Ligand SMILES: Nc1ncnc2c1ncn2[C@@H]1O[C@H](COP(=O)(O)OP(=O)(O)O)[C@@H](O)[C@H]1O
């Protein structure tokens with residue numbers, strides 16, 4: 001049996017004395033797309049920040065490729081292949097597209113032409129706009145740049161926090177398509193979304209969070225056809 005890519009075991013996360021995540025357990029196998037769904041405030045961003053070393057859990061364990069990481073700093077985890085594209089994109093607004101991508105390779109051995117070529121083949125628009133200043137890109141292009149920058153670090157596990165937020169439907173469709181391509185290239189994906197419908201269409205499995213705990217977990221197809229999920233999260 002292959003070692004799971006990520007195991008979150010009975011984790012609690014607090015902000016000061018207030019628990020935001022209660023007893024959370026998740027498992028992601030190598031090569032999967034797993035989605036974490038839930039309403040605003042459910043604890044999705046907190047979960048990703050905890051996994052990527054930006055916020056320490058109060059209790060519980062996180063294992064990345066079988067090794068405990070809950071006390072490791074974020075920059076070390078990036079170097080080990082665990083990369084996080086935060087909510088709201090957070091590109092470097094005053095740097096060019098190319099400079100933004102170059103920052104993603106920082107801490108590795110530096111970027112190579114192959115790295116840039118790979119990103120530009122996934123996102124041709126970034127190749128056309130290499131010299132454009134990040135802050136002047138459209139929202140969809142900024143999201144592509146944020147994902148491209150994370151890929152420059154050559155992750156094995158990519159955490160994506162609401163990549164479709166605020167984007168037009170056509171752009172959302174291409175972002176989801178690119179996520180499938182990234183997985184086909186061998187990257188495991190943990191996708192946080194409020195857009196449950198589209199996320200479940202590309203995911204293998206999903207977890208639904210409510211008030212900091214897992215309400216449902218199942219295969220994506222079972223969640224898509226579950227009446228409770230359809231009513232509460234798919235607006236059907
Ligand atoms: N920095 C913070 N300080 C205190 N409480 C926070 C902080 N960030 C998030 N929270 C609280 O934690 C809960 C989960 O938030 P969050 O993880 O951002 O949810 P989601 O990403 O699902 O919208 C919410 O109740 C939110 O108000």
Ligand SMILES: [Mg+2]
Nearest residue numbers: 044045046087
């Ligand atoms: Mg969030």
